[in-house]
Amino acid sequence: MYALIYDEFDPARRDVRVVSIHKSRETAEKALRKRQHRLGKRVWDCHTRIVWVYKPVHEGTNITPDYFDTWAPGEEIPWSDRVPDGD
Numbered sequence: 597m598y599a600l601i602y603d604e605f606d607p608a609r610r611d612v613r614v615v616s617i618h619k620s621r622e623t624a625e626k627a628l629r630k631r632q633h634r635l636g637k638r639v640w641d642c643h644t645r646i647v648w649v650y651k652p653v654h655e656g657t658n659i660t661p662d663y664f665d666t667w668a669p670g671e672e673i674p675w676s677d678r679v680p681d682g683d
Contacts, residue, residue: 597648613658614657648669
C-alpha cells in the first residue's frame with residue numbers, strides 16, 4: 597500500500613501526516629500531481645512525497661518512520677535514485 601505523506605523534513609519532528617492512501621504507485625503519482633496542481637506548487641514546495649507503508653493506515657493519521665519506506669519491498673528503484681547527486 598502506498599501513501600502520500602506531508603513531510604517537512606524536520607529532524608526534530610519524527611511523525612508525519614498521511615494525506616492519502618493508494619493501492620499502486622501510479623495512482624499515488626496521479627494524486628501527487630493533482631495536489632501540486634491544486635496548490636499551485638512544485639513537488640518540493642508541497643512538502644508531500646510518496647512512500648510504501650508496512651501496516652494499514654488511514655488518511656489523516658500520523659505515522660513514524662518505522663511505518664514506511666521510500667520504496668516497496670522488491671520494487672525496482674530507478675537508476676537516478678540509486679546514484680548520489682554529488683561527486
